[in-house]
Amino acid sequence: MKQQTGGLTATNLTRRGLLTLGGLGLAGVTIGSWPRLTGSDIPGRHADGLTIAILGNSADAEGRRGLAEEFHREFPEIKIHIQAIQGADWKDFFAKILTMVAAGNPPDIVYVATEGAQLFADKLAEPLDHFIRRDAEELREYFDDVHPSLVEAYMYQGSLFQLPIDWNAADMYLNTSTLQEAGMDRPADDWTQDDFTEMLRAMKKSQGPGFTPFYWTNRLFGGIVPWLYNNDTSFLTERKAPGGDWLWDGFYPDDPARSTRGGGFIWDGSNALDERVFESFDYMRELVAEGLGVRPEGGGGTSLVGLFSSGRVGATPAGGYWAQGLHEAGMAEDGFDVQFFPKNRTQRHQFGTAGYAIMRTTENKDAAWEWVKFAARRESMEMAMPSPTTTPTRRSMVNESFYAQTGPKNWQVFYETLDRFPTSAPIPAPPEQAAVENALIKNVTNAVSGSSRQTRSALASLDRDLNLVLRSGR
Amino acid sequence: MSDTTTDPVGSRATGAPDARTRRIPASRSKPKKNLFAGVLLAPTLIGMGIFTIVPIIGSLVLAFFRWDIISRPEFVGLANFADIALDPTVRVSFLNTIVFVVIAVTLQLGIALVLASMIQERLPDWLRVFFRSTFFFPLVLSAASVSIFMGYLFNEQFGVVNWLIGLVGLAPVPWLTTPAGAAAVVIIVYVWQNFGFSFLLFVGGLGNIPKEVYEAAELDGASGFKKFINVTMPLLSPTTLVASVMAVITALQVFDQPYVLTRGGPGDSTRSAVMVVFESAFEQLEFGRASAIGLVLMLLIMAVTYVQFQLSRRFVFYQ
Numbered sequence: 001m002k003q004q005t006g007g008l009t010a011t012n013l014t015r016r017g018l019l020t021l022g023g024l025g026l027a028g029v030t031i032g033s034w035p036r037l038t039g040s041d042i043p044g045r046h047a048d049g050l051t052i053a054i055l056g057n058s059a060d061a062e063g064r065r066g067l068a069e070e071f072h073r074e075f076p077e078i079k080i081h082i083q084a085i086q087g088a089d090w091k092d093f094f095a096k097i098l099t100m101v102a103a104g105n106p107p108d109i110v111y112v113a114t115e116g117a118q119l120f121a122d123k124l125a126e127p128l129d130h131f132i133r134r135d136a137e138e139l140r141e142y143f144d145d146v147h148p149s150l151v152e153a154y155m156y157q158g159s160l161f162q163l164p165i166d167w168n169a170a171d172m173y174l175n176t177s178t179l180q181e182a183g184m185d186r187p188a189d190d191w192t193q194d195d196f197t198e199m200l201r202a203m204k205k206s207q208g209p210g211f212t213p214f215y216w217t218n219r220l221f222g223g224i225v226p227w228l229y230n231n232d233t234s235f236l237t238e239r240k241a242p243g244g245d246w247l248w249d250g251f252y253p254d255d256p257a258r259s260t261r262g263g264g265f266i267w268d269g270s271n272a273l274d275e276r277v278f279e280s281f282d283y284m285r286e287l288v289a290e291g292l293g294v295r296p297e298g299g300g301g302t303s304l305v306g307l308f309s310s311g312r313v314g315a316t317p318a319g320g321y322w323a324q325g326l327h328e329a330g331m332a333e334d335g336f337d338v339q340f341f342p343k344n345r346t347q348r349h350q351f352g353t354a355g356y357a358i359m360r361t362t363e364n365k366d367a368a369w370e371w372v373k374f375a376a377r378r379e380s381m382e383m384a385m386p387s388p389t390t391t392p393t394r395r396s397m398v399n400e401s402f403y404a405q406t407g408p409k410n411w412q413v414f415y416e417t418l419d420r421f422p423t424s425a426p427i428p429a430p431p432e433q434a435a436v437e438n439a440l441i442k443n444v445t446n447a448v449s450g451s452s453r454q455t456r457s458a459l460a461s462l463d464r465d466l467n468l469v470l471r472s473g474r
Numbered sequence: 475m476s477d478t479t480t481d482p483v484g485s486r487a488t489g490a491p492d493a494r495t496r497r498i499p500a501s502r503s504k505p506k507k508n509l510f511a512g513v514l515l516a517p518t519l520i521g522m523g524i525f526t527i528v529p530i531i532g533s534l535v536l537a538f539f540r541w542d543i544i545s546r547p548e549f550v551g552l553a554n555f556a557d558i559a560l561d562p563t564v565r566v567s568f569l570n571t572i573v574f575v576v577i578a579v580t581l582q583l584g585i586a587l588v589l590a591s592m593i594q595e596r597l598p599d600w601l602r603v604f605f606r607s608t609f610f611f612p613l614v615l616s617a618a619s620v621s622i623f624m625g626y627l628f629n630e631q632f633g634v635v636n637w638l639i640g641l642v643g644l645a646p647v648p649w650l651t652t653p654a655g656a657a658a659v660v661i662i663v664y665v666w667q668n669f670g671f672s673f674l675l676f677v678g679g680l681g682n683i684p685k686e687v688y689e690a691a692e693l694d695g696a697s698g699f700k701k702f703i704n705v706t707m708p709l710l711s712p713t714t715l716v717a718s719v720m721a722v723i724t725a726l727q728v729f730d731q732p733y734v735l736t737r738g739g740p741g742d743s744t745r746s747a748v749m750v751v752f753e754s755a756f757e758q759l760e761f762g763r764a765s766a767i768g769l770v771l772m773l774l775i776m777a778v779t780y781v782q783f784q785l786s787r788r789f790v791f792y793q
Binding site: 091095098099101102123124210212215218294295296297303307312432434435438441442443445446449458461464465468469 | 542543544561562563626629630631632648650651652653737738739740741742745753756757758759
């Protein structure tokens with residue numbers, strides 16, 4: 001006879017006992033996962049110190065840990081939490097930051113690129129003017145080392161919102177072996193758009209099928225905008241806000257382009273129907289029609305590194321960040337070179353830059369400013385950028401040793417882009433940048449894929465879309 | 475004197491009822507049962523309340539406001555609805571979505587039905603299991619990952635698809651950079667990834683059709699095709715209804731494939747209704763407008779589903 005012991009066994013487990021066990025189990029799981037359920041395991045949440053949001057993954061956050069530790073050694077009372085937020089692009093990253101703001105959990109500092117500079121300045125970021133005026137002597141060395149065009153990209157309505165840390169211009173990368181096989185040398189610094197077309201024709205002639213002379217992507221950086229800039233136009237109207245003299249007179253009195261500097265760019269209208277815009281689009285359409293360039297594809301161009309390094313692409317616009325990318329893809333340092341964008345009406349270039357913005361909502365703005373200053377020091381930037389994965393904003397860091405392992409031979413082009421073409425401008429990015437970028441991207445492919453008539457029709461569509469976006473945003 | 479004191483049976487003499495004959499009055503057992511059911515249902519109901527009902531109500535309310543997350547919401551009445559009615563991008567996206575649903579769902583159900591019928595016929599069990607797994611497999615993959623991968627395959631210059639086309643001497647197709655090509659790729663990728671679910675439903679439905687019905691049809695001289703039309707299709711109609719309702723609801727919410735593959739382009743040619751909701755909310759920071767578009771889409775889904783069920787009264791046969 002089976003002895004009842006009073007304990008719970010598989011055979012005598014009652015429904016009530018089962019429910020009790022289940023309840024206990026559920027309670028255990030809930031208690032165990034409480035940090036996850038409440039989000040308190042998210043780095044920086046409900047913690048003391050500064051939370052710094054960057055675009056990237058956990059490896060990127062880990063990469064900046066040394067910088068955070070160095071900061072903590074100097075400012076032991078300020079804790080730093082690097083929060084990496086993944087995103088397909090800057091637009092995606094900014095959308096996630098805004099969601100954090102809406103959720104009542106904004107970071108204290110955000111690494112913001114040109115694409116989001118005016119969005120943050122308009123709605124989220126703290127102007128740095130009073131901090132800069134206060135610590136002017138300490139910062140003089142920084143401004144002496146950084147080109148004013150990069151600083152101007154972060155001016156908004158007369159105030160400065162960020163100190164740029166890294167940047168990239170849309171220069172032209174060239175596959176040197178393809179050039180040689182086409183019987184050509186590296187083009188001259190002042191080469192023209194016609195020279196560019198001839199180079200592509202020669203490349204196409206010398207290569208077999210499966211080769212594309214010019215590859216470009218459908219996005220702001222490296223897309224249609226550099227071709228608009230070198231035609232002295234843009235798809236948006238461009239002017240400068242008043243103000244900013246305190247900065248230019250204080251730090252850049254000898255800037256040759258001083259008279260052109262103002263209180264930041266204003267892009268508040270469509271310029272899509274400008275005849276020069278049509279000219280640039282039509283030129284790209286002709287390249288596509290002649291088989292010299294591809295129809296631009298969406299995306300960030302990750303696959304482009306592979307195509308270029310394997311010799312299937314002859315030329316493409318990219319920034320200094322490509323040096324490390326091509327090196328990692330197995331390209332020898334003399335396998336590629338870089339040159340300025342070809343000249344049309346002008347040789348004005350497009351660039352993008354990035355730096356830390358202090359959120360208005362942060363409770364410790366002084367501590368946040370210490371981080372911004374710290375990150376802009378040369379030794380901090382060297383720690384953050386040990387290899388040319390991007391171009392440092394400090395001129396002194398863009399040197400022979402920085403490109404020694406990767407190339408290109410003419411690395412001086414990267415910084416000289418700003419020196420030689422001081423009217424070069426940032427990516428056109430008003431506070432409504434996301435919608436503006438959508439409007440541009442959505443019409444570019446149509447504009448360069450058919451007849452001239454289709455180009456006009458696509459530009460009319462772009463004009464309509466931009467007007468809708470910019471009107472609703474005001 | 476009470477009955478309990480006079481009851482000769484031991485347990486009842488003390489007033490304690492016999493456990494085996496204990497009867498709990500209905501009025502007492504129902505609340506207990508309801509409480510038990512309530513406890514079991516509570517997690518789901520709470521989850522639905524927090525993550526489904528509250529957001530729906532919030533979205534309904536938000537549709538009458540202008541809100542950019544950061545500023546205070548501003549009541550604008552029906553302005554968001556007037557705005558989307560006049561916006562050509564919204565109109566095109568809804569039209570794209572409807573065309574997409576018609577083509578994609580037709581293909582999805584057609585391919586699923588044909589393949590389910592094929593593997594139902596004269597195939598060893600292990601091969602059936604193999605095909606079921608193979609056809610269902612794409613459904614468990616991330617739509618974003620699949621779309622990125624497919625983007626490489628359909629690249630005009632360097633994609634494998636055009637390489638294969640080139641092998642037979644044809645010119646490369648501009649898959650992702652022309653409106654027709656991009657729409658075709660989105661449909662191909664979507665159908666490839668989703669037909670497995672309809673396929674499994676049809677396999678189950680076909681398995682439930684009694685063999686005797688086929689035998690009777692054969693005795694009446696019905697051929698394979700006639701059996702399919704006159705026996706299989708009518709008896710499979712309940713399954714077809716479920717599969718089509720689910721396929722239509724899912725397809726009306728298509729987002730991942732066009733977003734990753736084409737970002738809605740070229741032009742607006744592959745922009746879907748949900749993409750416009752996403753862009754309005756998370757890129758243009760117009761949450762009120764996004765809610766209004768979402769509300770219209772919800773009404774469209776409800777209307778289409780209602781029509782499907784109304785039509786089912788005519789075409790669905792239950793055994």
